Amino acid sequence: MRHRPLRRTARGNLPSELSGFIGRGAELAELGGLLEVSRLVTVTGVGGVGKSRLVLAAARSAAEDAREASEAQGAQGAHAPVEERYCDGVWLAELACVRDPALLELTLSEALGLTDHTTRPPRTVLAEHLADKRLLLVLDGFEQLVDETASLVRELLLRSPGLRVLAAGRRPLEVAGERTFPLAPPVPEEALALLEARVSAADPAFAASAADRAALVEVCARLDGIPLALELAAGRLRMLSPAQVLSRLEDRFGLLTGGARGGLPRHRTLRTAIGWSHELCTxxxxxxxxxxxxxxxxxxxxxxxxxxxxxxxxxxxxxxxxxxxxxxxxxxxxxxxxxxxxxxxxxxxxxxxxxxxxxxDAVRLRRRHRDWYMGLATWCELDWFSPRQHEVAALVEAELPNLRLALECCLDEPDELHLGQYLAGTLWFYWAGCGRLTEGRHWLDRTLDPPGGQETQYEGSRLKALWVLGYVAALQGDATASMCALYECRDGAARSGNRVAAAYAVHRLGCLALVSDDMARARELLGEALEQYRAAGELNSNVLMCQVELGMALAFLGDLPGALALCGEVREICDERGERWTKAYALYVLAYAALEAGGTQEARRLLTECVEINHAFNDLVGLVLALELLALVTVAEGDPAEAAVLQGAAEPMWGGVGLQLFGSGCFNAPRLMCRERAGEVLGAERYAAYAAEGRELCRESLVVRALRGAARVPRPAGLGGVPGPRVSRSTARADQP
Structure with missing residues (x-):
């Protein structure tokens, strides 16, 4: 059958609408027209006027148009003309909670579902990711970082010809080519419809009399129709009649319209609405x-x-x-x-x-806020080694803006720098286990090397931050920074007699040797660390990962029985404790050993679970390793075409993991073997075509396809038996992708 490339389908991350969008039909149409002719459109207006709701409604409309175009092309066949605009989706980045300019690019990367484990600047990663994409990026709430946002948007638009940006803020970005859309409050009829809809939603039994309706009309007029002000008024209509609401507005209108001399009337009106709500509170x-x-x-x-x-x-x-x-x-x-x-x-x-x-009372409350999130992080670290890992990951993800604020609070007070080191180190499981290496590196660097070079006497907190920095840097491929941090941690632990910190330092030095392809050194250090952990009575996900990494080194050195013993024990402990993240890596080693022994069915079963777990945690390192080994399993099953698709889909992930780090020696072996064996049957041209099909798959589609493969009937390809993945290091290094 002739190969046919896979079509890209529209996707994105727009939130579902919780309450109906009322009116604004003319504005939506005009905004859609501006997006047709301009690559950057910024909706401006006073806070509360409805900018966010309008841009989200416009974004949903664009996403729906892209989806319908994709479905229409599918119905017409592969040769139908493709509607290219937004075929890579419509994506929302909410910036209102971002205060640190260094986190701007990271926030956009997170919104786009982009994971990068390298030390490349986040802006470079973003630009490279978007370079060939055709998508709509929605930016909401950039006022506190307007200069930084403008600079980033300007660069992305220059480097990404298929990118369009729809922004919402109180002022324009002032980027060349920008079209601004000043948003006024809705017309009186729409304002009244919005108010009545919100009142009805709060109290379905509400039925407005003629007098009530007249009062509501006047409320809309008094509040200039500003949607946020109307939402606040609707909340009061649960307790007060329309006439009472109007009366209270009238009583306070003159008093509360003050503000900066020369300020816009609608700014004063909004403050009136919020001030009025404040006055009505107990x-x-x-x-x-x-x-x-x-x-x-x-x-x-x-x-x-x-x-x-x-x-x-x-x-x-x-x-x-x-x-x-x-x-x-x-x-x-x-x-x-x-x-x-x-x-x-x-x-x-x-x-x-x-x-x-x-x-x-602001300083005291900020400290209480910091203390709560210090405690939350501590609890989450302990609970990570339990069946609640997924809940912990979701909780930290939801609390990330507050955790950032707590870290900033620690950095603002030199005497509490040790708290920042502790907090940044305690979140190791999130940085390393949930695809947040770049942000983790940001906070670890800031707490360990703050402006002014303040020193801390709290050795324990600093030692923890150091071994976590060494771990993160090793996974990023920054061997120099990793060794510096880990040697400092090891020496500091020896001086202070901190046996646990010493074990972590040796462990992560062994991890660095492993990913650097020095298996003999990795075996020595990881074995030493494991002994130190046991002597100190330490048992958690880190300790089990040390045992898995030792098993991985043994497997790569050819000691399959030793690897099976170590990782089989880890699997049992993980099943007993409900630990899933470390288990995924144990399953990878067990699958590697199974494939070496010719057990393709067992290897597929193990890798299917491994892929599922790594995807759930957004662990890109574990996911790409498992997918490449799964591609080799697929070759061994006799389906080189599907193997080429999986291999082609996995290859772009290495750009985020760090190709130089994991791209040689033992970690490279499954990829080389898959390419060689599948290419022998398919030929270079067909292999390249199937690999190109895989590169068009988004990560979610790839994972679904990989998991579905467990039930797939293999297609005979005349391959016969396929050797296991072990290859010589000279061969691996000579054939870099």
Whole structure:
């Protein structure tokens, strides 16, 4: 059968709409027209005017158009003309919680689902990823980083001809070619429809009389139709009649329209609406509003109770107060993978932050916030070695903005730098296990080498940060930085008598030897570290990973019985403890040994579970290793075409892992063997065509295909038996991809 390339399909990360989008039909049409003629469109306007909702509605419309175009092309056949725009998806990057300019590129990478384990600058990674893509990037809330955002957008647009950007902010980016779209409040009819819809959603039994409707019309007029102000008013209509709401607005309108001389009227109106909501709150509700402003992004009830409670706010009363703020639309409730969480709209949060500063309580609340997230990170590290690994990963992912804020708090106070080192080190499982090496390196470098070069006397915290830095740098392929950190950790541990830190330093030096292809040295160091762990009574995911890495070194050296014994024991412990992340690497070694012994069916079964686990944790290192070994298994099963597809799909991942790091010697063997064996049957041209098909697969589609392969009936290809993956190192190095 003739090879036919796989079509790309539109995809993205747009959130589902929680409440209906009311009106704005004319604005949507005009915005869509601007996107047709300009590669950068920025929607501007006062906070609360509805910029975010409008750009999200426009983005959903663009994504739907791309999906329909893809489906239409599929129905017409492979030779139908393809609608190219946004065939690589529509992606949202929310920037409101980003304060550190160094995290801007990382935030965009995360939004795009881009994982990179190398030491390349994140901007370079972004530009290379987007260079040949055709997608729409939506940026929301960039005001606090307008210069940095403008610089990044300018470079990406220059280097990515298929990229279009739709931004929402209070001011333009002022990038060449930008088309601005100043957004005014909705027309009176739409404003009234929005208010009535929100009131009905809050109280389905609400039925407006003629007098009520007249009062609602006047409320809309008083609030200039600003959507955020109307949302706040709708929250009050749960308790007050329309006439009462209007009366209270009138009472405070003159008092609360103050502000900076010469300010825009709508800015004063918005402050009126928020100030009016503040006036209607009880003293306890106002206090909680101010204290909740210390959170970045989402937070849960436990965090709110710890951070905000005190002698003037009993912890048992926080729940009811949160409920009141929620009823008044001052808080938003969201269902997430980490459970029910709450969030303040940025404009509302900033108003509360101003009150917190005026109360003189901001510093104390920031420290309480930091202390909570120090405790959260400590608990998560302990709970990582349990059946709750996936829940821990989801929780840390949800809390990342707050953890960043806690790290910044530590860095702001030189006397508490040791807390930052502890926090950055404690999150090792997230940096290494969930595809966050670049961000982990950012925080570890900052806490270990802060501006001004402050020294810390808290040796334990520094030692932990050092071995974690050595681990992260090794996985990034930065051998020099890794060795420097690990030797400093080892020497410091020897001086202080810290046996556990010493074991971690030796372990990670062994890990560095392993990924550097020095298997004999890796065997020596990893064996030594394992003995030190056992002597210290240490048992966790790191210790088990040390045992797996020792097994991997033995397997690559040809000692398959030794590797099977070590990794079989790890598998049993992981099953007993519910540990999954380390288990995936043990399964990889067991599959390698099974394939060496000719057990392709067993190897496939092991690798299927390995791929599933690594994908769930976004562990790119483990995933690409497993996929390449799975491709070799597929060759051994007699399906070289499918093997070429899998191999072609895995190859681009090495750009994110670090080709120089894992691209030679033993780690390269499965790729070389697959290419050689499949190429012998298919021929160079057909192999290249199938590999090109694989390169078009997104990661999710690739994983689905790899997992589905377990039930696939192999296609005879006349290969016969296929040797195991072991090759000589000279062969591996001579045939670099």
């Amino acid at each position: 003293p306890a509700e106002r206090l909680l509003w101010a204290r909740l402003s210390v959170f970045a992004g989402q937070f849960d009830l436990d965090a709110a109770e710890y951070v905000c409670a005190g002698p003037d706010m009993p912890v048992e009363g926080v729940l009811d107060l949160v409920g009141e703020l929620l009823a008044q639309s001052l808080l938003v409730r969201e269902e997430t993978a980490a459970g029910v969480r709450f969030r303040m709209l940025e404009t509302v949060r900033l108003y509360g932050a101003g009150w917190l500063e005026s109360l003189g």
